[in-house]
Structure formats: C-alpha cells, structure tokens
Amino acid sequence: MKVNPGAMGRATVKIAFLALVLFVIFGPLSSLAIWSVAEKWYWPYALPQQVGLFYWGRVLGSDLMRSLQLGFFIATAVTMLTLLCTVPVGYALARFDVLFKSVIMMLFLLPQAFPQLPVFANAAVLLYKFDLGATIPGVVLIHMVGSLVYAVWIMTAVFKSIPVEMEEAAINLGASRIKTFLTIALPLAVPGIVASSLLVFLYSLDEFTGTLLIGAPFVVTLPVFMYNASMGYELQVASITALLLMIPGMVLLVLLERYLKAEYLSMFGRI
Amino acid sequence: MSEPHVRLVNITKRFGNTVAVDNVTLDVARGSFTTLLGPSGCGKTTTLRMIAGFHDPDAGDIFIGERRVNEVPSHRRNTAMVFQEYALFPHMSVFENVAYGLTIRGLPKPQVAQKVRATLKFLALEGLDDRSPHQLSGGQQQRVALARALVMEPEVLLLDEPLSNLDAKLRVSVRTEMTQIQRSLKLTTIYVTHDQEEALAMSDAIAVMHQGRVVRFGTPWEVYYRPRDRFVADFVGLVNFVEGRLVEVSPQVLVADVAGRSLRFAPEGLALRPGDGVLLSIRPECIGISLAAPTGAANVLHGQVAVSQFLGRLVRYWVAVDASTWVVDEPDPSTYSLLSGEVYLTIEPGKVHVIAAENKDKDEGGR
Ligand SMILES: Nc1ncnc2c1ncn2[C@@H]1O[C@H](COP(=O)(O)OP(=O)(O)OP(=O)(O)O)[C@@H](O)[C@H]1O
Ligand SMILES: [Mg+2]
DSSP: OOOOHHHHHHHHHHHHHHHHHHHHHHHHHHHHHHHHHEEEOOTTOSSOSEEOSHHHHHHHTSTHHHHHHHHHHHHHHHHHHHHHHHHHHHHHHHHSOOTTHHHHHHHHHHHHHSOHHHHHHHHHHHHHHTTOTTSHHHHHHHHHHHHHHHHHHHHHHHHHTSOHHHHHHHHHTTOOHHHHIIIIIHHHHHHHHHHHHHHHHHHHHHOOHHIIIIITTTOOOHHHHHHHHHHTTOHHHHHHHHHHHHHHHHHHHHHHHHHOOHHHHHHTTOO | OOSEEEEEEEEEEEETTEEEEEEEEEEEETTOEEEEEOSTTSSHHHHHHHHHTSSOOSEEEEEETTEEOTTSOGGGSOEEEEOTTOOOOTTSOHHHHHHHHHHHHTOOHHHHHHHHHHHHHHTTOTTOTTOOGGGSOHHHHHHHHHHHHHTTOOSEEEEESTTTTSOHHHHHHHHHHHHHHHHHHTOEEEEEESOHHHHHHHOSEEEEEETTEEEEEEOHHHHHHOOOSHHHHHHSSOOEEEEEEEEEEOSSOEEEEETTEEEEEOOTTOOOOTTOEEEEEEOGGGEEEESSOOSSOSEEEEEEEEEEEEOSSOEEEEEEETTEEEEEEESOGGGTTTOOSEEEEEEOGGGOEEEEEEOTTOOSOOO
C-alpha cells in the first residue's frame, strides 16, 4: 500500500484543526468546571488540591436563585414586550411600502452603531430622570434597546419569507386584511416568532452592561451577580454562576435550532 | 354568449417607468373562456390582477356585470383566482384550504362541509381531505387550488398560468378536464397563458397581448388564420411571411407580385388598390407539397427541399424557392422519405391572409 504524502499532510492539518477547535471551545469550559469544584487551589499546582461541592452548596443556597428568578422574569417581560412591538412592525415593513422604510430600519439599528457603553450611560441618565433607575421596568426598557433591533430584523425577514400570493389568495377568498394576517401570516410566522423570542430571551438573560448601569444596586440578575461574586475574588462562585447561566442558553439554542429554518437565515440582508 | 360580463375600458397600469398595461379595452362574454395570451412581460398577470383587485389601474374602468369595481376592495369582488404556484395554505389540510373562503363568509359548519365535499368530489379529490398540501402531487395541488376557487361559486374565475407547473403530458389532460369543467359550469373564465397551443385548444376567445396592449382579440380560428398583425401571426404558431405588391384587384381575386412571381389570393373584403404593398401570411399546413407538377392549381411554386423533419404526426419541410425559404407542413408522415430534391408547392387563394397593406400614395408606413 502506498502512502500518499499529500493526503497524510491534509489529515494532519485536519486533526490539528480539530484539536484547536476542541481546545477553544472546551478549554475555558473545563477551567470553569474545575474551578466550580475547587475548594483549595494554589499556585503552582495544575489541579486543585481539594475538590468538593462546598461552593455549589453555598451558591445554590444563596441569593443566586433569586437572581436567576429575577432574570427569567425580566427576560420574559422583555420578550413579550418586544414581540408585541416587532411583530406588527416587522409585518408592516415586510408587506407595505412604509414611508421612510430605511429611516425606520436605521432608527432601530442606530443604538447598535455606537459603542454600547455611552449609549447605555446616556439611557441611564434619561431613565433616572423618570425615576426608572434601579427598577425592574428600567432594566426591561434598557434590554429592549438591544432586543428590538434583533427582533425587528428577524420578524421582517420572517414575514418576507412568506409568499405574498398566500395572503392574496386569502384576500381573494373574502378575508379582510386583519383576518388574513391572523389566519395566514401569523400562523406561518410562528417558527420565526419562536426563534426570535428565544434569541431575545437569551439576550436579556445574559445582558450585563445595561443591567449593571441601570439596575444596580437593587436589580441583580445572574450576570451581575456573577460580576459581583468575581469582584470578591470568589472565582468558584463566578464559575458556578457562569455554568448555570449557560444552561438556559444551551437548552433554548437546541430548541431554536429546530425552529430556525435555513430560509429565514438566507433572507437576512435582503431587506 | 354575446353579453359582456367583464369589461375593461381603456385600462392603463404603470410601475414606475414601465407601462405594464397600456390602454387595454376588452369585453369578456358571459360564460366564455377567454384567454390572455402573450410573451413573458406583456402584462397578462397585471391585467388579471387588476380584475381581481390586487392592483388599482392608473386609468380606465373595470366593470363586472353592471357594476364598476374600481373602488371595490379585492375581498369583496367575488372573483376567484387560481395562482400559478397555487398558493395553497401550507398550515391547513386540503379540506381546510377549500373551506377557508366559505368559513370567512360565515356559512354554518354543516353547510361548509357539504359544499366542500361536493366540490372535492366534483374534482376527483375525495379521500384527500386530511392531507397537507405538501403531501399532494402537482396535479392534485392544482385541483385543490381550483376547488378552493370553485367552491366559492364566484362570478368570474381567474386563472394565471395554472398548468405551467405540470409536466407536458399532465398539462394536456388537465387542460381538457378544465375545459369540460368550465363548459359544464358555464362560468365566465379569464385564463392567462403564454402557451399558444393551450390558448387555441381551450378558449372561446383569445386576446393576444404585446407590450401591454391587446393586439388581436378574436376566436382561436380568427387569431390563428386571420392574425391581422405581424406579431400575432408569428407568436401564434409557425408562419410564412410574404411581401408583395398588388398588380391586379377585383372583387373576386387579388394578384400580388412576389419577387417576380404572381400570387393569387382572396380579397377578405379589404379595400385595396393596384400598387399597394402587402404583407401576407400563410400557415405551413396551408401549403401543399408534391413531386409531380400539379395541374389546375391557382398558385404553384417550384423549389428545392433544403431540410425536412419528421415530427410524428406530420413532416415539416423547408423549401428554398428562389431567394426565400418556405416552411411547409405535410400531414401525411409516410411522405417523409419520398419527398426530396425538386418539389412543387401549391397555395390555395383562400388560405392566404393579408396582414398589412401599405398605400402607395402615402409615404407613411401603414399597417
Ligand atoms: N409589482 C411590480 N412592480 C414593478 N413592475 C412590475 C410589477 N409587476 C409587473 N411589473 C412589470 O410589468 C410588466 C408586465 O408584467 P406582468 O407580470 O403582467 O407580465 P406577464 O405577461 O404576466 O409575464 P409572464 O408571462 O412572465 O408572467 C413587466 O415588465 C414587469 O416587469
Ligand atoms: Mg404572469
């Protein structure tokens, strides 16, 4: 059997690449996992001297659960409000010759065009003026600055991917515009709406900068909790929080993957 | 079948700078099968969509019956449309698709079910009620789309190239089926296609469209044998064009000089004078072809077979006569291997059609 040196070389490159990918993905994760069970770990040891679930017990018994609950509550509110705004707007942008269409799209995109920190800082000043600082509604609003952008773009793409003829057929059969929207466009958009809700939900759950600026010191979501914990040099608590924070993300992303059809993705950028 | 049911009066529709439909006037007879025929982009769909109410005309009036419908919103027009891609609702079953319009109308459930079942039965779709549209074949989807339109008992049925997604064989059988259905219901139908054979086979009347205008409106026979327009003659089937100059005019016969030969043909009631230039069209199947010189024929041409093609039900010859080439269809396929080399062509005077005449006194190029 002859060995093809070219193929050998390619295989080596492939294996090296795979190793690199695995390292990039699982390197930090394994460090998190190890830290979460490290009860004693001093330099220069490569692994903790003492391993145990002490910190897990402490975290699960602490305020963290409250932060988690709060985060879920805020994320749910953000998702609902965002959908309420973006489903009709997305539909209008996809179907009608809306006046100043590009201006509206720009308006939604604008906060993302600038560095996040000054945008949030300015928003914070504004929200404090309306007594919304350090309140849950304030945090919900600051999350929506970001979530509206994603959601409007996704919803517009989703509605654009539904053939117009489908709705015309309904109108032709006697359905009014509203009826057509409710019986044709909306049901057909459900996968897209689910996908967009999941993205928004995760975004809100993980949002840190705005939450810290607006919510502190009373509204402490999980990312802020983690930040506070690591500020106290309790790397164990921070690692556990980070791991916990990943769970809803992974679960929802699996769901998302099942719903997000490739055609929606291919619609992006055609708006 | 003379009373107009749908009337378009000087309809114009622009999209930006494109004039999609240009001053179209058309009377669609009640109960007739009327076809809009033309090449891609000539404005057929736009015309149909204006009748359905999906586009507002920029100028002109649309009447359905006595009623002017320009301002009537599309969901109140009672025109049922079948779309080219069918546009079946993918999240509903066949039954729900067909029931959709009746439910919207507020019909009681048992009545909806009864009508839907009757229509599904009529279109041989029984037993498919619970299927989802994507579980149907193309032909079945097409019939469901038709059922969804027919169940509404519409005043006017609008069909936009409903057969173009079917394979060639199915298309022929479905078109026969559709013609039968239309005849049995006597439903005023406006049909859009770019397929001339389909148009000829199915229609009571054909409106040939070109660049947004209706250039010829008539029965299939008239459109085919009396196109009156170079574009129409060329678009609807194969044709021989001949240019000549009239040398003799009488009530019974016209004689034109065509490249030094004289061609005799019927006057068709046209007011022509000697010296007028004429453009003539002759269909390939109207020309006889033989090896032996024919006797007693009004027009005989002598030429050379350049190419011949065996097309199954006929043989098509390209025959060089002087500098021009004539296309001739011989309906007897057994002549395929027999006819070659020197041949004689015969043309009956009644089968020559004057497309356009040009008066020699005027300088402007007439039609
Ligand atoms: N919504 C639209 N916006 C802009 N231009 C359009 C629109 N619809 C049609 N047109 C233009 O109007 C003209 C006529 O289009 P139409 O769809 O009526 O043609 P058609 O005869 O149905 O052609 P086809 O056989 O390809 O379907 C074309 O030049 C087309 O590009
Ligand atoms: Mg068309």
